[in-house]
Amino acid sequence: GSREHGGKEAGNRNEAGNGMRRACPAPSTASPQLRAMEGPGGRFPAAAVQEILREAVGSALRERRYRPGPCREAARDIAEVVKARVKALGVPRYKIVVVAHVGQLGGQSLQVASRCLWDPQSDTFSSYVFQNTSLFAVTNVYGVYFE
Amino acid sequence: MEEFHPHNDEMIFNADEAHNIVKECIESVLGKADYNQNKVNQWTAAIVEQSLTHLVKLGKTYKYIVTCAVMQRSGAGLHTASSCFWDTTTDGTCTVRWENRTMNCIVNVFAVAIIL
Numbered sequence: 001g002s003r004e005h006g007g008k009e010a011g012n013r014n015e016a017g018n019g020m021r022r023a024c025p026a027p028s029t030a031s032p033q034l035r036a037m038e039g040p041g042g043r044f045p046a047a048a049v050q051e052i053l054r055e056a057v058g059s060a061l062r063e064r065r066y067r068p069g070p071c072r073e074a075a076r077d078i079a080e081v082v083k084a085r086v087k088a089l090g091v092p093r094y095k096i097v098v099v100a101h102v103g104q105l106g107g108q109s110l111q112v113a114s115r116c117l118w119d120p121q122s123d124t125f126s127s128y129v130f131q132n133t134s135l136f137a138v139t140n141v142y143g144v145y146f147e
Numbered sequence: 148m149e150e151f152h153p154h155n156d157e158m159i160f161n162a163d164e165a166h167n168i169v170k171e172c173i174e175s176v177l178g179k180a181d182y183n184q185n186k187v188n189q190w191t192a193a194i195v196e197q198s199l200t201h202l203v204k205l206g207k208t209y210k211y212i213v214t215c216a217v218m219q220r221s222g223a224g225l226h227t228a229s230s231c232f233w234d235t236t237t238d239g240t241c242t243v244r245w246e247n248r249t250m251n252c253i254v255n256v257f258a259v260a261i262i263l
Contacts, residue, residue, distance in 0.1 A: 072226045079230035087232045095233040097257045099214050106223030109184055113191035114214040117199050118259075123210065142212050144233075144259045 044143040053128035066104040066135040160239025182249040
């Protein structure tokens with residue numbers, strides 16, 4: 001069944017009293033529709049990152065069938081390309097982490113969850129799910145602000 | 148609140164330490180279990196939550212991103228890749244792969260240093 005993604009944060013708690021809070025992005029599951037999810041805040045250009053994800057993942061995988069070798073390469077390429085393009089946006093003082101999962105559609109179930117200990121005022125993430133008849137891809141971009 | 152003064156020139160991410168922490172968290176959550184669609188949500192949340200808690204206890208001034216993927220073993224393939232733009236002297240990552248008879252689990256930890 002499909003799950004509602006609102007990109008909402010749940011359970012922010014103060015950690016160690018230094019302004020760090022836990023942000024709990026909703027888990028992404030591969031689903032029939034293309035899903036885009038975003039976290040809050042900061043000066044990270046969420047819309048531009050979404051466009052980068054859509055473009056990079058789409059062009060890497062759109063007409064592809066799942067094959068282990070090429071899909072391993074595709075996961076690596078997607079991670080590299082997305083990182084390079086997000087970096088090229090030139091947002092000052094942000095570190096970037098990109099994680100890409102590419103898998104075969106075999107009727108199996110997959111759950112991807114992530115949780116971050118960071119500052120929700122400035123740090124954020126974007127997530128993108130792609131699926132065709134033979135494979136799926138879940139790609140997350142995390143932007144972490146540093147002083 | 149305790150005062151904490153890190154020495155930034157000594158801050159290097161200890162991947163082995165993180166690896167052990169995460170491996171134990173996975174074992175404690177998934178160790179004896181068979182894949183269960185109804186439970187996988189709370190399992191991934193538990194693995195990530197416990198890993199984060201233990202990492203924070205190390206007391207280092209890092210922001211952490213922990214990602215966990217749990218997949219039913221059905222012969223289907225899964226590839227995971229990551230790419231980071233950060234300070235390679237202080238920041239680091241570790242990946243833990245784990246499996247049992249019915250499922251695969253991949254956990255990534257990314258540690259991003261905070262300069263105080």
